[in-house]
Amino acid sequence: GESVGLHLPTLSVQEGDNSIINCAYSNSASDYFIWYKQESGKGPQFIIDIRSNMDKRQGQRVTVLLNKTVKHLSLQIAATQPGDSAVYFCAETSYDTGNQFYFGTGTSLTVIP
Amino acid sequence: DGGITQSPKYLFRKEGQNVTLSCEQNLNHDAMYWYRQDPGQGLRLIYYSQIVNDFQKGDIAEGYSVSREKKESFPLTVTSAQKNPTAFYLCASSARIGGYEQYFGPGTRLTVT
Numbered sequence: 001g002e003s004v005g006l007h008l009p010t011l012s013v014q015e016g017d018n019s020i021i022n023c024a025y026s027n028s029a030s031d032y033f034i035w036y037k038q039e040s041g042k043g044p045q046f047i048i049d050i051r052s053n054m055d056k057r058q059g060q061r062v063t064v065l066l067n068k069t070v071k072h073l074s075l076q077i078a079a080t081q082p083g084d085s086a087v088y089f090c091a092e093t094s095y096d097t098g099n100q101f102y103f104g105t106g107t108s109l110t111v112i113p
Numbered sequence: 114d115g116g117i118t119q120s121p122k123y124l125f126r127k128e129g130q131n132v133t134l135s136c137e138q139n140l141n142h143d144a145m146y147w148y149r150q151d152p153g154q155g156l157r158l159i160y161y162s163q164i165v166n167d168f169q170k171g172d173i174a175e176g177y178s179v180s181r182e183k184k185e186s187f188p189l190t191v192t193s194a195q196k197n198p199t200a201f202y203l204c205a206s207s208a209r210i211g212g213y214e215q216y217f218g219p220g221t222r223l224t225v226t
Binding site: 031032034036041042043044045046049051089091093095099100101102103104105106 | 117119148153154155156157158161171203210211212214215216217218219220222
């Protein structure tokens with residue numbers, strides 16, 4: 001099976017600081033990636049996605065960076081707010097795995113007011 | 114108001130009983146998915162369906178069954194053959210299979226005693 005992992009299981013940041021959450025993947029053929037946010041007891045919420053033909057994509061206060069050379073994905077959250085406290089997952093998919101998504105175990109982000 | 118609904122939010126069953134979890138979407142998506150989430154683990158795929166009257170096993174299909182009689186509905190039955198059924202179950206949908214954003218429902222927490 002695929003291996004999608006996160007470097008840190010927990011992350012604490014001060015309100016207003018920037019947060020960086022990392023994700024490693026093992027399938028060099030992965031061509032589509034998504035970051036999800038999951039609050040306790042709720043379903044995952046789409047944050048941002050990126051395709052393998054891009055290195056960077058920006059959304060509102062979030063940026064995803066993709067480094068295909070080292071098979072690494074990161075999510076940057078600018079000016080982190082208390083409402084950003086949640087678990088963040090990365091997910092990846094590729095045609096050669098039947099387009100099935102594989103999910104990381106998640107990083108728990110805590111924002112300190 | 115478009116989205117995915119799952120019911121009920123909490124479900125309690127005695128061991129040996131089958132139980133069916135509901136998932137409905139009004140996004141006109143072709144593809145639907147069922148995942149299982151356990152503490153400290155990434156989402157694992159149980160079953161998915163690319164189109165009405167068709168579905169495929171995921172990585173952990175044993176002890177589960179599904180049907181896809183209507184485009185908007187993809188119910189999951191947890192049978193008595195599932196050895197560890199207590200978990201958080203998430204339904205998702207996407208426009209097509211593969212590199213398309215998956216939208217998740219709010220989840221059903223099943224407890225079997």
